[in-house]
Amino acid sequence: MRDDVLVGLDIGTTKICVLIAKTEKERDFELIGIGIDPSEGLNKGVITDIEKASRVVRKALNKAEFDAGLKVRQSWVSIAGDHIQAQDSHGLVKIEKGDRIITVKDVEKVLEDASHLVLSPDREIIHVLPQEFLVDEQSRVKKPIGISAATLGVRAHIITAASTCRQNIENGVLQAGYECEGMVLQSLASAMATLFPEEEDLGVALLDIGGGTTDLAIFLREGMRYTTVLGVGGNHITNDIAVGFHTTRAKAEDIKVRYGSASLSCLDTDEKIEVERVAGRETYIASGEELVEVIQPRVEEMFELVDRELKKSGYKDLITAGVVLTGGCSLLRGIKEVSEKKLGLPTRIGYTRIKEPKEFTSPIYATAVGLILYGIKKREESVSKDKLGVRIKEWLKEFF
Secondary structure, eight states: OOTTEEEEEEEOSSEEEEEEEEEOGGGOEEEEEEEEEEOOSEETTEESOHHHHHHHHHHHHHHHHHHHTSOOOEEEEEEOSTTOEEEEEEEEEEOOSTTOBOOHHHHHHHHHHHTOOOOOTTEEEEEEEEEEEEETTEEEESOOTTOBOSEEEEEEEEEEEEHHHHHHHHHHHHHTTOEEEEEEEHHHHHHHHHOOHHHHHHOEEEEEEOSSOEEEEEEETTEEEEEEEESOOHHHHHHHHHHHHTOOHHHHHHHHHHHOBSOGGGOOTTOEEEEEOGGGOOEEEEEHHHHHHHHHHHHHHHHHHHHHHHHHHTOGGGOTTOEEEESGGGGSBTHHHHHHHHHOSOEEEOOOSOOSSGGGGSGGGHHHHHHHHHHHHHHHHHHHHHHHHHHHHHHHHHHO
16 A cells, blocks of 8 residues: 555444545645445444444445545544543653753653553453653643653543453454554544634533434643543434424434434424335324424433533533534534533534545544544654654764
């Protein structure tokens, strides 16, 4: 696979989305391939049938390869589900070199020290995210490299996952004939694609509303402070419509996407909905008001759960920049208004921060675009380390 090509593989409960990008200078990239297929073998972000999941992953990747006109070997893959847990930790190391200037290796050491947690055998760390560094106990340092100090500390947010769930994702990708370049928390990827640095600094809550789950991530002073996964998502709304309107889940999903609204204030009063009952028995006409009566209680319940988590986190009063909604369900009419009413916080829809093509600004691509951005960042860090290693070797040659 070419060095200038990156692949984002978003494995969601309702869809598998693959984006292939060609990287350019200064973190710019061009999307050259896309593959989307309905998910199979997943429930609430967790693989329940590896053969079905692997087959759909292969199909979506093949579509993206055909679209891009090239073969790929590996991808950055999303991980989600209510098995995800998070906790804060801290690390501290001494700067032992004679000049006492903090280097990349010192940062790596202090993050490794922060990751020394006592975990149960069935859990593993997938991210160690620095919130802030402490240089000689001076806090709120974002970039310590190059600063002179006797000690370097860090406050970090540690994301862990169930080992079996992570392994099943990796195995599913391997069975499809590909490799994982890395695994990324879904809400972290979505945040990279949709949030502005100013929001992350002031305090913002990201809600990635997927089919099976809703991922909540809180950022403050440009660091992730709180993470949790709620077991409710867009599929619950679809199920409610299917039951309430006596129709199939497929028809209910279509009704939700085409006519759904979480608020009467966002409804077209003349809207009439043709509903086909199960097994094609008959069709009838329903009103938009009837549909809101089904959708609104579920959406309100969702935001009541979110509000409970915001209060539990201790950060609700610090979310100055408000709430950003992303994921497919964020496109539901009226959801922004319900969020503002239930949470008491300003809310916007999280479109991806890319210029072209326009269709990829949709929140449904947030995670996949974020995976591309995360991959670019990691490759840049790797190149920087390699360059640093080369420079050190050159310096040593001058002295020895």
